[in-house]
Amino acid sequence: MTHPLRIVAVSGGLNRPSKSAALAEHLLDLIAHEIPCQQGLVEIGQIAPQLAGAVWRSQLPDAVEQQLAAVEQADVLVIATPVFRGSYTGLFKHFFDFIGQDALIDKPVLLAATGGSERHSLIIDHQLRPLFSFFQARTLPLGVYATDKDFVDYQVRDKALMERVQLAVQRALPLLRLAQCTQPALAEELLLA
Template identity: 60%
Template sequence: MARKLNVVAVSGGLQRPSKTLVLTQAILNALGNALPIEAQLIELGEIGPRLAGAVHRSQLPEDIEAQVRRIESADLLIVASPVFRGSYTGLFKHLFDFVHHEALIDVPVLLAATGGSNRHALVIDHQLRPLFSFFQSRTLPIGVYASEVDFNGYEIGSDALRERIELAVLRALPIARAERSADAAASLATLAA
């Protein structure tokens, strides 16, 4: 039996409750409903205060270093950030500054963002996609953007957002299944050797 896909989700929301966290969990749940996954969730709001003071990776506390290693070992990443002044937050970028520049080569990344209005929707293509292009990751074709009108408090209240999540996951499945198939083939080759 093939192992579960190692999916690491990074929620860049800095506060609790967080609409970005709600969106991240909804995407993670939808992917988990479609495919056997091993899910790990990293909440930037939880680690941010201890992350912010580090300049070099060697200065990271051990538990945060472990989170960075989780990101680097993911089969698939889900990354979500609130929009702040037209981009992802500085602390979100700071976390990814510690990720080794070759660790995410060819790793599929599903991009998501939240913002106050739809005028920020292009943050996925203009900010997040270039960041993960630097890492030579395979950003998935459909990202998920959610604005204030998509939520009722801190719950998803929009059928249109639910449909965007489902479509993004549907489009991610062939790539995610290919990752699992390649892993299964590698495991069989190791056993046969």
């Protein structure tokens, strides 16, 4: 027995419109085309003023608490962040500092990042994978990195990027279908198939 996946994307972009949000939404749309799902998008830039001054989770307003809960309760995460000085933004990390330490265990996470040039493409393996490994999440095998030239008016337009995104989603589908299962026996059967 399956249920619609709860997929939440987190965009680390601080501006609106944002290439990171556009990439996250593109990934969400491709996944939704393949698997029934409920989608959500957390934009760090939209909650930044409420997030920045908090030291403890209990200090956060309800709007930010709801975004944290959405991430913790998701079946699958899509993470897309811009590169800022060689890594993700401080507010992106600050948001994840409030996530429960055990809340993401075994949760599939598709990683993506955007940057001004190809020289930052290792952010996925050198910055994002270690962060989500700390949470014991299941980072999916293929990440997606995009540069400014891959977008037109904040929409994914580059053919090579579209192919990479499609491949990342196709490779993720077996694990996403496994996350969709509500019965452990069926999940095990899919895993062995």
